[in-house]
Amino acid sequence: MKKEIKEELNNHAPLLSGLSKKQEGYKVPDDYFARMEADLWEQIKPATKTVTEAAPRTSWWDGLIQQINWLLQPRMALQLASVALLILAGFFIMNRNATTQTDALANLTADDASEYILANLDEFDTESLIELGFGEEDFSAADATLFEDTDVDDLLDELQRENIDLQTLEVYL
Amino acid sequence: MAEKPSITDEQILSLLEKETSYEQGFKALMSAYQERLYWHVRRMVDNHEDANDVIQNVFIKVFRNIKKFKGDSKLYTWLYRIATNESITFLNKRNKKATNSLDDELSTVAHQLTADTYFDPDEAQLQLKAAIATLPEKQKAVFNLRYYEEMPYLEMAKVLDTTVGALKASYHHGLKKVETYLKNIEHNSL
Incomplete structure (x- = not known):
């Protein structure tokens, strides 16, 4: 103990100066300091740069062969076969349902469809009915293709020439 | 008390500067200061x-x-300063928790000391620790830096960021309190 410190103790705390400092009674678990160092290193070690060995350069053909070989390993092949089988089965089932539905619709006549719609008219909204050809029809486009303005003028001229009045015309129609 | 490190602080810092020698620097610092700082924190x-927890x-x-x-x-001063500050922060939190606790018995110093399985003191040491715990x-x-570490006041002033005069006054006052505590126990046991 340093002389200065011992004098301080003797002067100010004689009881304390008589006590041993070496046997404090503190203990630590076995290998505590070694473990602390290891634990701490795990926490603070700088992020190590993982040096990966450069893979030898191979051609694309070798790469493809390697991939195929990998896929043809018994376990991989079995897994691939199972997946392929599932996809194939799914495709067949879906396709069969679709065909059945198409066939059933193909057998329906226009009259059957109309009958069904008229019987269940409440289930269809107006827009759907218009799309299906029920309700208001737009003849403007059809008229436009059937008659030109000149055709109408010619017809009127002819009526005048033949002295055919509207009542006579109605009889013909 | 641990022996003085065989490697200098400058050498440790130099090792820690370079990535290639960082691990060596880490081990050197731990070897030089791990135990000393642990015992300071433990006290x-x-x-x-x-x-x-605190030393980690x-x-x-x-x-x-x-x-x-x-x-x-x-480096030595810097390390002690960090250890001391962390310990004081921890003690403040612990004391605050103990004050808020309704269970007074659990918060007593004696309980904390005897509850530690890694503390096996003789009667005199238990009394001394109980006396120091009142400071x-x-x-x-x-008190700990001077009494146990035998640190010069000048170094202590750097660790605790205060003046030598203030430290001397604080230490002498602390000594008196501990001495009085021990005397009272001695007196009561007679």
Whole structure:
């Protein structure tokens, strides 16, 4: 103990100066300091740069062969076969349902469809009915293709020439 | 008390500067200061489990900030300052928790000391530890650094960021309090 410190103790705390400092009674678990160092290193070690060995350069053909070989390993092949089988089965089932539905619709006549719609008219909204050809029809486009303005003028001229009045015309129609 | 490190602080810092020698620097610092700082923290908080938590935080702070250490003070002083501050912060939190606790018995110093399985003192040491535990945190740090670590006042002033005069006054006052506590126990036991 340093002389200065011992004098301080003797002067100010004689009881304390008589006590041993070496046997404090503190203990630590076995290998505590070694473990602390290891634990701490795990926490603070700088992020190590993982040096990966450069893979030898191979051609694309070798790469493809390697991939195929990998896929043809018994376990991989079995897994691939199972997946392929599932996809194939799914495709067949879906396709069969679709065909059945198409066939059933193909057998329906226009009259059957109309009958069904008229019987269940409440289930269809107006827009759907218009799309299906029920309700208001737009003849403007059809008229436009059937008659030109000149055709109408010619017809009127002819009526005048033949002295055919509207009542006579109605009889013909 | 641990032996003086065979490697200098400058050498440790130099090793820690380079990535290639960082691990070597880490081991050198741990070898030089791990035990000394642990015992300092342990004397501050008494309980091994608490000391373990505090010392882990101390070293994590040390290694995360070692590059900011500019060498204005000694590495040794800087390390003790971090350890002391962490211990005082911990004690303040622990005392606050104990004050809020309704169970007074659990918060007594005696209970904390005897509950530690890694503390096996003789009667005199138990009384001394109980006496030291009555000191306020900063005075406890002053007392421990001077009494156990035998640190010169000048170094202590750097660790605790205060004047030598204030430290001397604090230490002498602390000594008196501990001595009085021990005398009272001796008197009561007669």
